[in-house]
Amino acid sequence: MTRAGLSSVARVLAGLSLAALVGGTAAGPAPFDAVHWRQVFARPDHTPNPPDNPATPEKVALGAKLFEDKRLSGTGDVSCASCHQAELSFSDGVPTHMGLDGLPLDRRTPPLWNMAWGLSWFWDGRAPSIEAQAGGPIENAREMAGNLDRAVSTLAADPQMARAFAKAFPDNPMVTRANLTKAIAAFERTLVSPETRFDRWVTGDDKALEPDEFAGLKLFVGKGACVSCHQGWRFTDEAFHDIGLPGDDLGRGKVLGVRAADHAFKTPSLRERVWTAPYMHNGSLATFEDVVNHYADGVVSRPTLSADLPRNFTLTATERAQLVAFLNTLSSEDPPRATSLPARTMSVGVSAEAVATSTVGQKDRKFSPRAILLKVGEVLRIVNDDTRVHNVRIEGPGLSYNSDGQNPGDTVTIGFDRPGHFEAICGIHPEMRLSVDVAPRK
Ligand code: HEC
Ligand code: HEC
Structure with missing residues (x-):
């Protein structure tokens, strides 16, 4: 083969690897396949519940009460809802909440939508189930400084609570640690984010998205490669990635004791995020514009950067605005309420x-x-x-x-x-x- 032949092969190969990244071919980006993406982003038709903690209206109602019960905290004045505020999409609107010691917590309060579909909980995935997660903040000295056993005896002494536990757990009608965390988890599984304009597009309404928003969707699944990590109807692959945010928090790496996972955090869902600024595990980015600018030109170079993070791509000002316009369509137009109504x-x-x-x-x-x-x-x-x-x-x-x-x-x-x-x-x-x-x- 001639030198010229070799270099054209190299050009084609380089073209191919770039094309693989944007989901196209050497001849250019693949045409947008609406049928495919509508399948990928389709909402599920029911909420999964684990067989060892099936949801009943009584259990969910008890969990909703416990979520707001300040008696779970050591100080008697903090409940789950102090940080996970329903009117703020179960987040709190600040970069990091103030801990009980008067210093800001290390990480931002995540919104609690669609927890039922999770695979691990917390930004670093250290809790293996929602049930296991629920005990965490109660006993965390800086969050609620409570003691589960003491909370259990306080609640057991309240006849109304004891009755509510008996109704929620007819097979084991006791106020116990296990029943308490099960009830809270059953309530959390009912927090399903409502359908938005994007879901109307998914179910076949081509007019549901404005031209700019549709262009943003194409960038999201194309050149921006956002969909490599923000997958499926919840827009998360449930995996841990280092996306190059500055900071010392080692995230998943610390949990695993694996250096390659340093700075990696769980991909957050993108549902209802209009209502949950600021963004990222440390609340360091204030707006969607800041987030898109980060991916386009703010990534800190580190050996641990995720292989799924697109490199060497540029986004024009118009393209950035289109991505932001698309992100907005994943949120309700008014502050959302969980789709599940209080059970009767x-x-x-x-x-x-x-x-x-x-x-x-x-x-x-x-x-x-x-x-x-x-x-x-x-x-x-x-x-x-x-x-x-x-x-x-x-x-x-x-x-x-x-x-x-x-x-x-x-x-x-x-x-x-x-x-x-x-x-x-x-x-x-x-x-x-x-x-x-x-x-x-x-
Ligand atoms: C002082 C504020 C505060 C209180 C009170 C609080 N949380 Fe949280 N919550 C947080 C923060 C901050 C995180 C993220 C911590 C981390 O990832 O390391 C979190 C994480 C979570 C998560 C994981 C979400 C995910 O996407 O992985 C769940 C679920 C949760 N909290 C539920 C609760 C429940 C239930 C209670 C009450 C028993 C509660 N929280 C009390 C601040 C709070
Ligand atoms: C390599 C995987 C990956 C890719 C590619 C990716 N993200 Fe992310 N995204 C993440 C992770 C992980 C976080 C959380 C990082 C953290 O807090 O440290 C995140 C956070 C976000 C957030 C903040 C959500 C919140 O509630 O804090 C938004 C918005 C977002 N990404 C949008 C995008 C867009 C738009 C693109 C494409 C330009 C994109 N992402 C590409 C993995 C990815």
């Missing part, structure tokens, strides 16, 4: 001396199980564990009941005072049928 219980015919309760779920537009056998005096509890609103109607001897709208998390309880065959349907999804046979009590 609707009842008919339930008497105080009910002898037993059987529970039926409604996930994926199906009653589960689809047939149930009860005895007179027993209570049927139908829990909406679906993402859809349902409506329970039940007909049978001496009973004709219509529940009204039953939101996700809402429960319908029905008492049976006579034997017979009953049919329950959902008025909104009539293909959902539950057959109930009530046997006489011997």
Whole structure:
């Protein structure tokens, strides 16, 4: 091969590696594939709950109360909600919160949206489950300076709390450390960020994004390579990366004792971030503009920089503005509220001396199980564990009941005072049928 031939091969190879980075070919960037990206960014249709801590309305309601209960702290004046403020998307609007010792904490308070889909918790991933995480701040001297065992005895001495724990944990009706952290975790899993304009684009509405925002999406998945780390509907790969922010915090490296992971932090979700400035583990960047400028020309060169971080790329002022415009579409237009509404219980015919309760779920537009056998005096509890609103109607001897709208998390309880065959349907999804046979009590 001639020298000229060799250098053209080298040029093509260089072109290829750059092209691989931006998802294109040597001939230029690949055309934007809307069908592909709509699949990649599609929202899930239900919230995952671990089998050893299923969500019930009673447990979630208890967790919501505990989240605001200052008795969990050693000083009696700090609750989870002191830092994770619902009206600030469960963050606190400051770079780093003031610790109880009067000095700022080391890291920024992260917003708590979509925790249910996490793989590890805290900026450095040191907690392996949300349940494990919940105990952390209570016993952290600088956050709540509490003592879990003391908090447990204080709560157990409050009859109202003891009752709420008994309802939330019917199989083990005690105020314990495990039940306390389970209830808080079950509540946190209900904090699902609402759909935004971007989700309208994902579900097929081409007009949902303005031209600048759409151009920003193309940069996000193209030249900016943001999607290498901010993946899927939550915009995180749940991995740890050093993105070249100045600072001494070793992050994941310290947890693992692995130098190669120094300065690496968990990729944050980008949902509802309009409401959670300032940004990054240390709150060092005030705006989306600052964030985009950091990626474009602020990265500190270090051996630990993530291999997924794009190198040698430039963004024009217009392109930076387009990226920011796109980031804005991942947030609600008004301060968001969790999509899950406070759960309600609707009842008919339930008497105080009910002898037993059987529970039926409604996930994926199906009653589960689809047939149930009860005895007179027993209570049927139908829990909406679906993402859809349902409506329970039940007909049978001496009973004709219509529940009204039953939101996700809402429960319908029905008492049976006579034997017979009953049919329950959902008025909104009539293909959902539950057959109930009530046997006489011997
Ligand atoms: C004094 C402020 C403060 C209080 C009080 C507080 N947190 Fe936090 N929270 C933080 C900070 C700061 C972090 C990040 C710490 C880190 O990553 O090292 C955090 C991290 C978390 C995370 C991890 C989020 C993620 O994306 O990984 C969860 C979940 C959480 N807190 C829940 C709670 C719960 C539940 C309580 C009450 C029991 C609570 N917090 C009390 C400041 C606070
Ligand atoms: C190599 C992986 C990677 C790439 C590529 C990447 N990010 Fe990030 N992003 C992260 C990590 C990790 C953090 C948190 C870093 C920290 O706090 O130390 C972060 C933080 C952010 C934040 C702040 C979120 C918050 O709540 O603090 C925004 C916004 C953001 N990135 C947007 C982008 C955009 C836009 C691009 C493309 C130009 C991009 N990212 C490319 C991994 C990445």
